[in-house]
Amino acid sequence: MRFWWLLLLLLATFSVDAQTEEAPQPLPAPPGFESWQAVLDQARGTTIYWYVWGGSEAINAFIDTFYGEPLLEEYGITLERVPVVDTVDVVNLILSEQSADIIDTGGVVDLIWINGENFATLKQADMLYQDWAETIPNSVLVNWEDPAIAYDFGVPVEGDESPWSSAQLHFIYDSARMSEDQLPSNYDELTVWIEQNPGRFTYIAPGPGAFQGTRFVKQVLYHVSGGYEQWVGPWNPTLYAEWAPRLWDYLNVWETNLWRGGETYPATENELLQLFANGEVDFALTQATSGAETYISQGLIPETSRAFTLTEYAIGDYNYVAIPRNATNKAAALIVANLLLRPDRQAGHILPESGFGLGYAISLDRVNEEDRALLEASLAQLGETAADPAALAAAFAPDLAPESQSVIEQDWEANVLR
Amino acid sequence: MKYFRWIALTLMIIALILPLITFLLKAFARGWFFPQIIPRTWSLAAWERLFSPQSDLLPALLNSGIIALTVTGVALAIGFPAARVLGIGHFPGKRWILLVLLAPALVPPLAVSMGLSTQFLRLGLSGTWIGVSIAHLIPVLPYVILTLSGLFARYDLRYEEQARSLGAGSWAIFRRITLPMLWPGVIAAGLFAFLISWSQYLLTFLIGGGRVITLPILLFASTSGGDNAVIAALSLVMIAPALLVLIFASRSLEQGTIR
Incomplete structure (x- = not known):
């Protein structure tokens, strides 16, 4: 409320004294x-x-x-x-x-x-x-x-x-099950972690209504292709055609060591949270700045849950x-x-x-x-x-153009799920 | 044979009651994780939220109840004479009429709903409980007519002739002969009508435009999230009236049966 009055005051000053250069441009109605x-x-x-x-x-x-x-x-x-x-x-x-x-x-x-x-x-x-x-x-x-x-x-x-508000995709782990220094810090370390802990990792199946899964796969695409910078701007099918096979290879290498051998994936954010809460997998995904606490306070996951981010490619919007x-x-x-x-x-x-x-x-x-x-x-x-806000900011990556959504979802189903 | 009946009964009870028990546990649990067999912490939080003054639950219950009862009444009033003609009468084109009547139950609901929504908007019926009730009649009527016409097909018209020959008027025949003889079927059809209306989501949302909040609107919205306690509590509230109606109906079914 106070801010609002201040702004009105500023606007009023501006209209009275048009020469004041520091006053902000009055907003159009x-x-x-x-x-x-x-x-x-x-x-x-x-x-x-x-x-x-x-x-x-x-x-x-x-x-x-x-x-x-x-x-x-x-x-x-x-x-x-x-x-x-x-x-x-x-x-x-x-x-x-x-x-x-x-x-x-x-x-x-x-x-x-x-x-x-x-x-x-x-x-x-x-x-x-x-x-x-x-x-x-x-x-x-x-x-x-x-x-x-x-x-x-x-x-x-x-x-x-x-x-x-803004959201940024990152991970949740349970501090009662693993310590902070056991966490992977980038995608290659995650690959090693998956290999060493068979059946303990999965992600949300990309698909309509599960954009977090699609987003996670896009993050891996950024990693595989060496960065997000080249993807900024309009959808580039040629670039995608060049890197997509590598992406599916990368995900397929994980697959046999995923939860249920990658035969099936949780369909929604909540299914993944439940697998995590019931101790079937060791990581869940979140979009919240407040990290694990949002779900802890609702009794959805254990109180010892914590949020963290990999050092790169946490897609935010x-x-x-x-x-x-x-x-x-x-x-x-x-x-x-x-x-x-x-x-x-x-x-x-x-x-x-x-x-x-x-x-x-x-x-x-x-x-x-x-x-x-x-x-x-x-x-x-x-x-x-919550994850460290500075770490999240450092790992920030923008999302891909909207055309990518259905292409990635369909290709993932054809190349990874089957 | 006797044993067989008991086994069947037990199996049915298990199939019906066991899921309800899970719902009961979930509705009062907080953070129920594997491998706990029974929740470790109990909580009334979900119920407190649902019954807090800000909650939409009570108005939604009222809306659902008014709409479902209206739909049941109107569907029986329309369906009963229609079923009589279709069940007893023989006339050309009867099959086609049946097909048209059943069409709403066969066509995908979204296709019907979107078109209906536009028509109802033009007619100014959208956003009102009356509009929603009329819309509910569309999926409800096929079930009511089908249930009742099956009954009429086996109905012996000579009972009515007998009554008429003894001097009974149309109303007396309906009240003393037709209705009592068909009572179990009427109850079953009414049950169908009530339950189908009670559980409509898409039609209610599109025709009601979000202005007519019923129980399924709340329940479906919350199942799209992950708060199991609230989902379970809402589900119990949703099932409760249906169970009551079922119990009431089964009692009057027993009474109405002609032995």
């Missing part, structure tokens, strides 16, 4: 609105329908209180969270509204938690409210120059969705919220998107209590001293169950 104040006025006393993946009661409860309460108290907005099994259901809902000629307003969905393919589908169908994400006040805290934010699975964001073109309550949706980026909310969502514990979407360099201290304190609070 969101499309269809006169000013941010108009957004606030229009949203007061309304209800927003926010469609969110509902697979975790912890996340559900967190959203209802951590965002629902300030929305009601500070902005007079009632939050109705709609739980969904899979975001693609919401995409279908919006597309059927489109075919019923509900195009510019009158839709049931005001805001969606989204990324990747679903974003691409709605963008392609021209069913997104456009050019708004860089107009909300807190968007100045986001580093839009970072390609990992400006491109969602390679699709340019172009102000059509606003980031909420951002997740976003988007507003459908036919959203009925765009004003309130803008306010929620803005609230998600507010430093005090960001400092809260990275903690395991949120149920997801994902990383920041805002940049520490762009907030004021006070907020920076707050955000750093939250990071420090993550403690020993």
Whole structure:
């Protein structure tokens, strides 16, 4: 709240004294609105329908209180969270509204938690409210120059969705079963580890609904091909054709020593977590900045679980919220998107209590001293169950272009699973 | 023969009860890992969450109940006369009519649902419990009609003629002859209707547009995650009314049987 007033004040100073060069550029008003104040006025006393993946009661409860309460108290907005099994259901809902000629307003969905393919589908169908994400006040805290934010699975964001948090794929182990110095630190060491510990490692089968598995295979592809730099940019089928055989060879060398001899693989993140929790395998995968704690606090894995990362190629990305073109309550949706980026909310969502514990979407360099201290304190609070944030940052790699997704999934099935 | 019946009964009880016991254990367990046979730590956390004031559970239960009961009532009202004609009557094109009626049960649900969703949006029925109830009738009716028409095929119309010759009016015949004779079938058809509506997810989501939250919407959403305690607790809540209906129905089945 304080930050928000500060920003208003800055904006006010700017309009009074146009010569002040240090004042930031005033943000344009969101499309269809006169000013941010108009957004606030229009949203007061309304209800927003926010469609969110509902697979975790912890996340559900967190959203209802951590965002629902300030929305009601500070902005007079009632939050109705709609739980969904899979975001693609919401995409279908919006597309059927489109075919019923509900195009510019009158839709049931005001805001969606989204990324990747679903974003691409709605963008392609021209069913997104456009050019708004860089107009909300807190968007100045986001580093839009970072390609990992400006491109969602390679699709340019172009102000059509606003980031909420970040995720980065890394590992979980059980400190009661193995010590830190027994952990592999890169892919070659992992290969040796698998050979020495037959049946104790597996990964999630790449496939629709299990993007973590696909992502893990991409990480191995980066390793096999000697780095991610050459893969940045549009999808390069020639480069892929050159390296794919080596990738499948690499994974097939592992296979006989994997869990169940690689005859079958866990199909989802949760199946892998359960194998890990029941002691069938020694590593699980996580995307959370808060590492193992997110799952420990839900009783899903043993309390002695810890997170760690290999030194290279931990693929990271951002997740976003988007507003459908036919959203009925765009004003309130803008306010929620803005609230998600507010430093005090960001400092809260990275903690395991949120149920997801994902990383920041805002940049520490762009907030004021006070907020920076707050955000750093939250990071420090993550403690020993999380991987070292510095190690994660050092191992960061961007994702491949979206075309790679289905190609890798199909080729993996043909070359590794069979 | 007697032994055989007992063995069959025991096997059925095991098949029905054993999974429920696992659910019961899971719903009250926290961090239940192999090789523990019984959970080491017990917790009411899942139940507290489900029944907290913020939870959507109670409104969802109410929605599910209202919709399933409405669907059952309407499906029987439509299905009963339809089944009578289809079961007793002989007329050209009867097979085709049956096929059309059964089509919704044979075509993949997603294909039907997407088209329905657009039509319902145009009609302004989306996002309402009435719209959802009407949509549920589509998968429900084939089962109701099929169950009842099978009964009518073996129904002896001469009972009704007898009653009429003794001076009974249409209503009296229906109430005193037709209904009591077909009662077990009506109950079975009603059960089908209730349970099919009670467990609809996709239609409810697409037609309700996320504005009509029923129990399956909550349950399916949570099964896409990994919180076993909450999934188990929700499943128990989901099964409970179905079990109650089943027990109630089986009792009235016994009473209704003409011996």
